Every structure is written in C-alpha cells, then in structure tokens.
Amino acid sequence: MENLKYTLKEQIIAELNLQDITPEDIEDDTPLFVEGLGLDSIDALELVVIMEKYYGVAITDESIGEKVLYSINTMAAYIQEKNAEKQ
Amino acid sequence: MKKPKVSKADIASFIPQKAPFIMVDNLINATPEKIETDFLVLEENIFLENGTLREFALIENIAQSSAVGLVVLEKFGQDRPVEGFMGGISKLKVFDLPRVNDTIYTIVTLVTQMGNMFLMKGENYVNGKKMLECEVKLIGV
Numbered sequence: 001m002e003n004l005k006y007t008l009k010e011q012i013i014a015e016l017n018l019q020d021i022t023p024e025d026i027e028d029d030t031p032l033f034v035e036g037l038g039l040d041s042i043d044a045l046e047l048v049v050i051m052e053k054y055y056g057v058a059i060t061d062e063s064i065g066e067k068v069l070y071s072i073n074t075m076a077a078y079i080q081e082k083n084a085e086k087q
Numbered sequence: 088m089k090k091p092k093v094s095k096a097d098i099a100s101f102i103p104q105k106a107p108f109i110m111v112d113n114l115i116n117a118t119p120e121k122i123e124t125d126f127l128v129l130e131e132n133i134f135l136e137n138g139t140l141r142e143f144a145l146i147e148n149i150a151q152s153s154a155v156g157l158v159v160l161e162k163f164g165q166d167r168p169v170e171g172f173m174g175g176i177s178k179l180k181v182f183d184l185p186r187v188n189d190t191i192y193t194i195v196t197l198v199t200q201m202g203n204m205f206l207m208k209g210e211n212y213v214n215g216k217k218m219l220e221c222e223v224k225l226i227g228v
Contacts, residue, residue, distance in 0.1 A: 052199060
C-alpha cells in the first residue's frame with residue numbers, strides 16, 4: 001500500500017508537470033484540490049488518466065471522482081478495492 | 088469523396104463560434120476511436136500572418152473539432168450549439184504551420200472523460216505532414 005501511494009505521488013507530479021514538488025511534499029491524507037496540493041477541478045482529468053492508464057480503473061462519474069480523487073489515501077484505497085473486485 | 092457527417096453549411100449549428108472564428112469546415116467522420124475534420128485555409132482567415140496560419144488557430148481547430156465530434160457521438164451537449172470552454176492546453180508540439188489554400192486534416196481522440204469534462208488529444212496534418220499536436224481540456228457548461 002505504501003509503495004502504491006508513493007508511486008501515485010510520482011505519477012501525479014509527472015502527469016501534471018508539477019514543478020519543485022517531490023513525493024515527500026504530498027501528504028497521504030490532505031486534499032489534493034484547492035488547499036492541499038492546490039489542484040483545480042480541471043486537473044482532475046489528469047488524475048483520471050493516471051487511474052485508467054496505470055491501474056485500469058475508470059472514473060466517469062463526477063460524484064465518484066470527487067470522493068475517489070480527494071487524497072492519495074482515497075485514490076489508493078479505490079485502486080485496491082477495484083483490483084480486489086477483479087480477482 | 089465520402090459525404091461528411093456534418094458539412095460546412097451546418098457546422099455553425101454545433102458550436103458557439105461564429106464567422107470569422109469558425110476553424111472547422113467539415114466533420115468527415117466521428118467514431119468512439121477518432122474524430123476527423125477538415126478545414127481549408129482561406130486568404131481572408133483572420134489568424135493568418137504573412138500567409139501562415141498561427142498556431143493558436145490550429146489549437147482552436149482541435150477544440151472545435153472535438154466539440155462537433157462529441158455532440159455527434161452524443162457524449163454531451165444535446166442542446167445545440169454546445170456551450171463550453173477550453174480549460175487547458177498541454178503536451179503542445181508545433182512542427183510546421185499551414186499556409187493559405189492548405190487543407191488541414193485533423194484527427195482528435197477522446198483520452199478520458201469525467202462528467203462534462205473531456206481530455207482530447209488532437210493532431211493537425213497538411214498533405215500527410217504533421218503540423219501540430221496537443222491535448223486540450225474541454226469543459227461543457
């Protein structure tokens with residue numbers, strides 16, 4: 001789980017081309033949007049791409065996206081939940 | 088030549104832009120895999136500079152191509168013309184720029200969608216040569 005969270009942070013930094021931010025700067029439980037990492041709602045599309053491209057998890061519904069993309073913890077938990085459903 | 092899905096005469100009913108800001112002529116085809124459009128660069132195009140079309144006109148072409156295609160594919164905007172805005176441009180690469188009387192052939196693919204937000208990847212070609220590629224975020228309102 002910790003590896004997954006760290007990889008997610010690396011992928012977010014790369015996909016959003018975040019400058020001067022390292023995975024260590026991103027807390028697991030702080031909001032990624034607005035007050036946390038400072039992403040805006042449109043940046044959510046890149047997070048959706050990460051979920052699809054690397055983990056095969058599609059998020060098309062905005063209300064689900066709002067909950068799942070809230071933090072690193074919620075993203076990692078959703079990936080694990082979806083992977084468990086596949087097995 | 089195959090009949091376009093949406094012809095130049097009808098394209099204005101799909102998008103909010105009005106002449107001279109319309110940067111798409113025909114929607115050639117729209118499938119879940121790709122959206123194809125064409126656009127002839129006329130001498131009176133307002134985005135010409137010394138006979139060359141500026142890059143932002145190509146980005147606008149990708150955005151308008153996306154909008155028309157998404158409506159035809161019923162991804163959003165059943166009330167026409169669709170209203171929305173471009174929320175961001177990324178992964179932009181400019182290889183060359185079209186000139187007067189060139190016909191731009193554009194291919195757009197839907198990378199991902201969440202609600203009324205769309206991430207589109209677009210490429211412009213003239214005579215098989217790539218002019219520009221980028222990703223645009225479109226937000227329907």
